[in-house]
Amino acid sequence: MFLRSRYFAAAACALLACASPAALAQGAKAGDASIRGQLSLCAGCHGIPGYKTAYPVVYHVPKIGGQSPTYIANALKAYRSGDRQHPSMRGIAASLSDAQIEQIAAYYGGGK
Amino acid sequence: MKRLVLAAAALALCGAAQAAGNAQAGKQKAAQVCAACHGPAGDKPTAPENPILAGQHADYLARALQDYKSGKRANPVMKGFAATLSRQDIDDLAAWFASQPSGLHAQR
Numbered sequence: 425m426f427l428r429s430r431y432f433a434a435a436a437c438a439l440l441a442c443a444s445p446a447a448l449a450q451g452a453k454a455g456d457a458s459i460r461g462q463l464s465l466c467a468g469c470h471g472i473p474g475y476k477t478a479y480p481v482v483y484h485v486p487k488i489g490g491q492s493p494t495y496i497a498n499a500l501k502a503y504r505s506g507d508r509q510h511p512s513m514r515g516i517a518a519s520l521s522d523a524q525i526e527q528i529a530a531y532y533g534g535g536k
Numbered sequence: 537m538k539r540l541v542l543a544a545a546a547l548a549l550c551g552a553a554q555a556a557g558n559a560q561a562g563k564q565k566a567a568q569v570c571a572a573c574h575g576p577a578g579d580k581p582t583a584p585e586n587p588i589l590a591g592q593h594a595d596y597l598a599r600a601l602q603d604y605k606s607g608k609r610a611n612p613v614m615k616g617f618a619a620t621l622s623r624q625d626i627d628d629l630a631a632w633f634a635s636q637p638s639g640l641h642a643q644r
Contacts, residue, residue: 463644471644484593489643494584507610532643 459527465516466528480511493533500525557594557624562632565625569617570633578633590638598630 469475469485476484488496502508503517504525520528567576570589574581578589589597603609604618605626621629 467644471642473642475642481599483595483599486592486596487640487642489641490639491588492581492584492586495581495587498585509608 459524459531462520462524462528463531466532469512470532477512488532491533493529496533497525497529500528557598557627557629557631559628559631559635562625562628562630565621565629566632569620570629573613574633577636579636579638588638588640589633590636591640592634592638594627594630594634597633598626601626601629 466488469477470488474484476482499508500513500517500520501522503510503513504520506514517525563576566574566578570578573583573586574589579591581588600609601614601618601621602623604611604614605621607615618626
């Protein structure tokens with residue numbers, strides 16, 4: 425049951441990620457330094473061990489905990505600009521400011 | 537009967553296409569192609585721009601290499617290296633790096 429509710433939460437986060445990039449961008453513009461809301465967008469896929477993408481191609485989402493922060497930041501910026509293509513990541517990264525990207529990169533890159 | 541044979545052949549082909557890579561072959565290939573920037577086991581990148589590969593999911597690594605090779609994922613450096621790799625090389629490298637220990641993990 426606990427497991428099921430976690431998956432439900434993940435699905436809800438994924439839906440949120442698709443639905444509200446514009447709302448998130450407004451939050452960033454308003455100078456909200458907290459990235460708690462942004463991290464919940466990441467955790468819906470990257471926080472679940474063994475989670476797989478369903479679209480456009482099925483494979484395991486990469487592990488980002490412990491990854492190089494510079495690499496994570498560059499990846500998010502490339503998704504944001506469209507240089508790196510993935511529909512979900514594009515939608516999420518489009519809502520992020522440079523400062524939020526650096527915070528997210530530090531959070532996952534520094535994590536153990 | 538003919539249909540049955542065809543179905544069996546198709547299944548066998550699918551199996552071959554999804555065969556797991558050979559980590560030991562991947563280790564040798566990695567030493568030639570990947571090690572200079574990612575480390576021989578993929579756990580010690582030589583620059584912060586380069587990702588840790590050790591312990592990453594094999595199917596993600598293989599997807600990344602295929603996308604670099606096709607140009608779907610644009611990176612001048614990785615495109616050059618990936619262009620030299622066969623499909624088998626890619627599966628072997630993915631198996632090698634995925635099997636190596638690192639601090640990579642799913643994190644909430």
